[in-house]
Amino acid sequence: MPERQVEKGSLGQVIMDGDVELLVPSLVIDEFERNRERIEQSMTTSVADRFRLLQKDLETLTAEWHRPGFEAINALAYEMPLIGAMAMRNFRDILELLRAGWVLEPSDAERLGVVERGLAKQAPFHRHKNSVADALLVELYATAGGESEDGTYCFVTSNHLDFSVENGDQRLPHPDIEALFDGESSRYYLGVCGLQAAMVDHYDPDEFREILDVSDFQENPRTLDAILEAEQEFFDRVWYERSVLHTYRYEQGESDETPEQYKVSKDAQARVRERRPDLRLCDSDFEWGVSAAAIGDI
Incomplete structure (x- = not known):
């Protein structure tokens, strides 16, 4: 299962359990919704373009031993709509977590x-660009963490250019903002690996593995061969x-x-x-109707 998918699932699980609460600046939701359609389109188009190439x-490979690979790629063509749908669902799930x-x-x-x-040209303004939105994230985090003496606050970002130390371990905050993080009640984490590290630091290993087991739901799409086999099976039963x-x-x-x-x-x-060999007559009209209807649902 992809790393990002695992973390999205485990994060959603601990939020649902009430163990974790996301601090979400409204500008993050606004930016996410503003760019969502463009990113969704680029993701699905990019996958489709690479697949077509x-x-x-x-098609230029004619050797017989190339045929299994060619047939596998052709079978994947039938899963392209599902790949696009999964990308859309990921965006919906993330937006629900944010909201x-x-x-x-x-x-x-x-x-x-x-x-x-x-x-003062302090991070994230040290890169001489418009970093107002990024700076607002820092100030909102500082306020939220400073107003409460309970719990542990974590600043998790993939933007190491604006928030991490410039020449060194990018998992460490930039010196201009490092005072916000004492390593105990307030911590700095980088990227998806950082999100996982934050959860590992919060839970004991056995408890975290249990969370992963609960949230690790994999929805593997059926291959074309599996679909055709199921279709043939129900056709045989009805016939x-x-x-x-x-x-x-x-x-x-x-x-x-x-x-x-x-x-x-x-x-x-x-x-x-x-x-x-397991073929048998249906026990009722209802069972026969289910088999007949299943052909259209495959």
């Missing part, structure tokens, strides 16, 4: 802190039920088919039973 490259957090609205005090930080009913009517003298047609039906039934 790979298919095109494989469920403690939304922080900037006050005049935080805005003033941003101005003072900018005038067999109808065929047996048809031959039964002939045996009861209720059908005008010829003996040759009857023999063809019986031989076909025998072939299907040989291919599917």
Whole structure:
């Protein structure tokens, strides 16, 4: 399971359990929603483009031993819509986590802190670019952590350029903001690995492994071969039920088919039973209806 997927699941689990609360500046939600459509489109388009290029490259390979790889890629083509849907769902899940957090609205005090930080060229303004939004994150975190003496606060970011030490261990905060982190009640973490480290530091190893086990739900898409096999299975079951009913009517003298047609039906039934030893007649009309409907749901 991808690392980001694991952390999203485990974070959602501990939030649902009430052990962790996200501090979410409102500007983070605004920025996420503003860029969401563009990023979703770029992600799905990028995957599709790479896939098409790979298919095109494989078409030039004609050796017989290339065929399994070519067939596997063709089978994956049927999963492309699901890959796009999973990307969309990831964005929805993340947005739900953000909205469920403690939304922080900037006050005049935080805005003033941003101005003072900018005038002093302190991080994140040390890179000589417009870092107002990043600076506001720092000020909001400082206020939230300073107003409470309970619990442990963690600043988790993937933006090492603006927040981490410039020449050294990027897991450490920039000297301009390091006073916010005492390593106990307030801690600095970098990236997805940092998020995992924050959770490991908070929970004992056994408890954290249990959280991962609970949240590690994997939804693996079915391959084209699996879909076709399921379709064939239900087709065989529905066909067999109808065929047996048809031959039964002939045996009861209720059908005008010829003996040759009857023999063809019986031989076909025998072939299907040989291919599917577990084949049996449905116990009820409801069971038969479920099998018939399943063909359309695959």
